[in-house]
Amino acid sequence: MISNIDTYSHVRGESIYLDDIPLQVGTLFAKVFDSTVAHAHIKHLDISKAKNYPGVRAVIIHSDITGENQIGGIIPDEPLLAENMVDFIGMPIAIVVAENEHIAKKALKLIEIEYEPLPIIVDPREAHRQGKYLSTPRHFNLGDTEIAWSNCAHIFEGKAESGGQEHLYIETQGAYAVPGENGFIKVYSSTQGPTAVQKTVSRVLGKPMHQVEVDTTRLGGGFGGKEDQASTWGAMCAVAAHITKSPVKYSLDRMEDMRMTGKRHPYSSDYKIGLDKDLNIIAYEAQYYQNGGAAADLSPAILERTLFHATNTYNIPNVKTSAYPCKTNLPPNTAFRGFGGPQGMFVIETAIVQAAEALGIEPHVIQHKNLLKTGDEFPYGQKVVSEAIECWTEAETQFNFQEKIKSIEAFNNKNQLIKKGYAIMPICFGISFTKTMLNQARSLVHVYTDGSVLITTGAVEMGQGVNTKMVQVAAKTLGIDESFVKINSTNTFRIANTSPTAASATADLNGKAVEIACNKIKERLLISAAEDLGVSESDIAFVKNEIYINGEKSKLSWKDLIFSTYAKRVSLSEHAHYTPPDIHFDTNTEKGHPFAYHVFGTSIFEITLDCIRGRYTVDSAQVIHDAGQTMNEKIDLGQCEGALVQGMGWMTMEELIYDKEGRLRSNALSTYKVPDIYSVPKDLDIRFLKTEKTNLAILQSKAVGEPPLMYGIGAYFAIRNAIKAFNPKALVPFDAPATHEKILLALYGKYGEI
Numbered sequence: 001m002i003s004n005i006d007t008y009s010h011v012r013g014e015s016i017y018l019d020d021i022p023l024q025v026g027t028l029f030a031k032v033f034d035s036t037v038a039h040a041h042i043k044h045l046d047i048s049k050a051k052n053y054p055g056v057r058a059v060i061i062h063s064d065i066t067g068e069n070q071i072g073g074i075i076p077d078e079p080l081l082a083e084n085m086v087d088f089i090g091m092p093i094a095i096v097v098a099e100n101e102h103i104a105k106k107a108l109k110l111i112e113i114e115y116e117p118l119p120i121i122v123d124p125r126e127a128h129r130q131g132k133y134l135s136t137p138r139h140f141n142l143g144d145t146e147i148a149w150s151n152c153a154h155i156f157e158g159k160a161e162s163g164g165q166e167h168l169y170i171e172t173q174g175a176y177a178v179p180g181e182n183g184f185i186k187v188y189s190s191t192q193g194p195t196a197v198q199k200t201v202s203r204v205l206g207k208p209m210h211q212v213e214v215d216t217t218r219l220g221g222g223f224g225g226k227e228d229q230a231s232t233w234g235a236m237c238a239v240a241a242h243i244t245k246s247p248v249k250y251s252l253d254r255m256e257d258m259r260m261t262g263k264r265h266p267y268s269s270d271y272k273i274g275l276d277k278d279l280n281i282i283a284y285e286a287q288y289y290q291n292g293g294a295a296a297d298l299s300p301a302i303l304e305r306t307l308f309h310a311t312n313t314y315n316i317p318n319v320k321t322s323a324y325p326c327k328t329n330l331p332p333n334t335a336f337r338g339f340g341g342p343q344g345m346f347v348i349e350t351a352i353v354q355a356a357e358a359l360g361i362e363p364h365v366i367q368h369k370n371l372l373k374t375g376d377e378f379p380y381g382q383k384v385v386s387e388a389i390e391c392w393t394e395a396e397t398q399f400n401f402q403e404k405i406k407s408i409e410a411f412n413n414k415n416q417l418i419k420k421g422y423a424i425m426p427i428c429f430g431i432s433f434t435k436t437m438l439n440q441a442r443s444l445v446h447v448y449t450d451g452s453v454l455i456t457t458g459a460v461e462m463g464q465g466v467n468t469k470m471v472q473v474a475a476k477t478l479g480i481d482e483s484f485v486k487i488n489s490t491n492t493f494r495i496a497n498t499s500p501t502a503a504s505a506t507a508d509l510n511g512k513a514v515e516i517a518c519n520k521i522k523e524r525l526l527i528s529a530a531e532d533l534g535v536s537e538s539d540i541a542f543v544k545n546e547i548y549i550n551g552e553k554s555k556l557s558w559k560d561l562i563f564s565t566y567a568k569r570v571s572l573s574e575h576a577h578y579t580p581p582d583i584h585f586d587t588n589t590e591k592g593h594p595f596a597y598h599v600f601g602t603s604i605f606e607i608t609l610d611c612i613r614g615r616y617t618v619d620s621a622q623v624i625h626d627a628g629q630t631m632n633e634k635i636d637l638g639q640c641e642g643a644l645v646q647g648m649g650w651m652t653m654e655e656l657i658y659d660k661e662g663r664l665r666s667n668a669l670s671t672y673k674v675p676d677i678y679s680v681p682k683d684l685d686i687r688f689l690k691t692e693k694t695n696l697a698i699l700q701s702k703a704v705g706e707p708p709l710m711y712g713i714g715a716y717f718a719i720r721n722a723i724k725a726f727n728p729k730a731l732v733p734f735d736a737p738a739t740h741e742k743i744l745l746a747l748y749g750k751y752g753e754i
């Protein structure tokens with residue numbers, strides 16, 4: 001197993017990110033003038049002073065746009081630059097282009113604007129009451145909950161709130177647009193979706209897509225935040241470059257990025273859960289109010305994934321769920337690792353915990369009882385191929401769960417002011433874009449005459465290690481050392497019509513395309529080798545840069561074979577296309593088989609709570625994760641660790657606060673707390689479930705990017721468990737994140753007084 005191929009240059013600070021691209025002479029710098037009110041008519045806008053400021057080359061407003069002033073991907077409801085209305089604080093109104101950033105910043109202050117305020121909505125339930133939606137609400141149904149309620153021994157209802165989350169990619173959003181000859185433009189973009197940027201630039205400039213090249217080397221993190229929202233800055237730089245006929249760069253500073261870009265959607269949800277006398281969950285209803293912000297962005301797709309994951313990893317025969325994409329005056333919220341799944345899963349876990357507390361049993365009894373089995377049916381019609389019970393059982397045994405509970409009980413009996421809490425969080429996450437169309441990818445593979453191999457795919461490297469995996473796939477398929485393979489930047493002129501790097505499916509989709517291309521080249525090489533060696537193709541194997549005949553090394557090396565094949569005028573290049581078989585979904589019936597497969601896992605959290613201060617430490621997070629036959633254990637482990645801690649951050653400390661005016665109060669790292677090294681569980685023990693089962697994953701190595709984020713939900717319930725150990729009567733609303741302030745109030749029964 002190789003290390004991440006970027007390790008060497010990362011450690012030496014030599015990896016190239018957007019800001020490391022050398023700028024051409026004459027490059028100009030953009031800055032955005034954005035709205036300071038959340039909802040208003042623009043009564044008056046005067047850019048003349050800014051335009052005349054020395055060093056300013058252009059001040060661009062909506063009417064300067066040569067194509068369409070529109071960047072909405074799913075629904076065309078989002079102007080690049082405000083026309084006569086603003087819909088959120090941070091909405092771009094004008095672009096100042098100047099000789100340097102300093103001048104651009106000064107000129108921003110010279111723009112004069114007057115607003116006529118309109119009513120502001122920040123609460124999704126208020127938007128719902130007013131019928132303000134971004135797209136059509138969705139409803140998934142299985143069985144008949146009405147009949148099921150009458151068969152329930154226990155029914156519980158409640159409300160759950162989960163907050164938003166700032167992506168906090170270390171590299172902020174940005175782009176660099178360089179105009180070329182005859183209207184051509186090249187955009188370097190920090191994006192998960194080079195094709196999305198290409199499309200948006202083409203639309204905004206009114207040019208065909210073949211005039212727009214987008215190139216992405218790597219991102220300093222995306223986490224969903226650059227799936228759709230990188231297009232904005234790409235389009236702005238392109239418009240500015242087009243108008244000024246100069247290269248234009250814009251990379252946002254942290255506060256601009258936090259203010260102007262969307263985040264994980266906050267959700268407010270209602271639920272009703274029904275169990276029979278044996279604790280089988282037989283009915284579940286939920287309504288999700290998604291805080292979508294002012295434009296649709298990816299909200300409709302995120303909303304859908306909430307419904308796909310509404311029942312997490314439990315078999316529930318009667319389900320009725322509804323999701324409402326509520327339009328509010330916040331920046332348009334967007335993709336964030338898990339893509340609506342975590343929000344749905346938090347609600348079912350809440351319902352189970354509420355039921356358990358009311359029944360005086362431990363939540364894990366209900367969780368375990370209802371785990372999915374192979375052959376069960378998800379509410380959307382797909383049949384389950386489950387690893388849920390295997391993961392749970394392995395977690396219980398490998399981490400001595402029963403003993404852990406006993407020792408926690410003993411600890412809590414001995415200690416009054418320090419309490420321990422625990423929770424189990426099992427997960428199930430569907431792998432594939434929920435929009436079936438997006439499940440396709442392509443690769444381009446060249447073998448050069450010296451035997452070195454160059455591959456390009458549609459995958460974007462953003463720290464998740466996909467480039468390393470692509471190199472591994474090519475090397476393995478061709479029987480050569482990884483050092484023979486180089487992966488190129490992601491570029492819309494080499495690979496067209498790419499799906500964004502998202503949905504955790506990138507390695508699967510692009511990896512399979514690499515595998516297909518390499519296999520096609522290998523087929524030709526086999527014929528050539530058989531000719532050269534005078535043996536039959538079936539006797540030949542490619543192993544470690546050498547050609548073997550029936551297990552014996554031949555006189556021919558990989559390099560010899562490549563040159564000899566070239567000399568025969570046989571192609572050493574291939575472009576391949578892959579799409580996973582058998583996936584489909586019908587949005588009329590809301591039934592189908594949307595996912596290539598599911599990823600399962602079980603985490604166990606233990607925390608210690610200081611009940612005087614409301615502070616806690618996470619003692620351990622122990623996980624059995626269904627990785628299939630991981631192709632790179634180090635990378636996959638890193639993904640699990642990072643995602644778990646990111647999920648904990650969402651559930652416990654990252655608190656996005658918007659005031660009634662729609663202004664983000666937690667708008668910098670001084671007021672928005674993300675996990676640091678001290679927040680990481682003291683014992684973070686992630687082990688892979690190893691099975692020989694086949695699946696649709698590349699080299700049987702299951703997708704790993706998003707699923708482990710949802711383990712973090714366990715931290716929330718472990719904290720709650722400790723609060724209840726201290727004060728069993730404490731009223732603790734299900735209101736994530738469980739910040740220290742909320743914990744302290746809850747410990748002393750004052751939560752409702754916030």
Ligand code: MTE
Binds near residue numbers: 222336464505704706
């Ligand atoms: N890991 C790092 N280091 N940086 C990231 O930005 N994004 C996550 C995940 N892991 C991310 C990451 C998200 S949101 C997704 S969808 C997947 O990576 C995408 O990559 P994959 O499809 O190759 O797993």
Ligand code: HPA
Binds near residue numbers: 435
């Ligand atoms: N996941 C992530 N990103 C997406 C999806 C999805 O299912 N669909 C469209 N973009």
Ligand code: MOS
Binds near residue numbers: 223225337338339
């Ligand atoms: Mo990930 S939220 O699908 O980019």
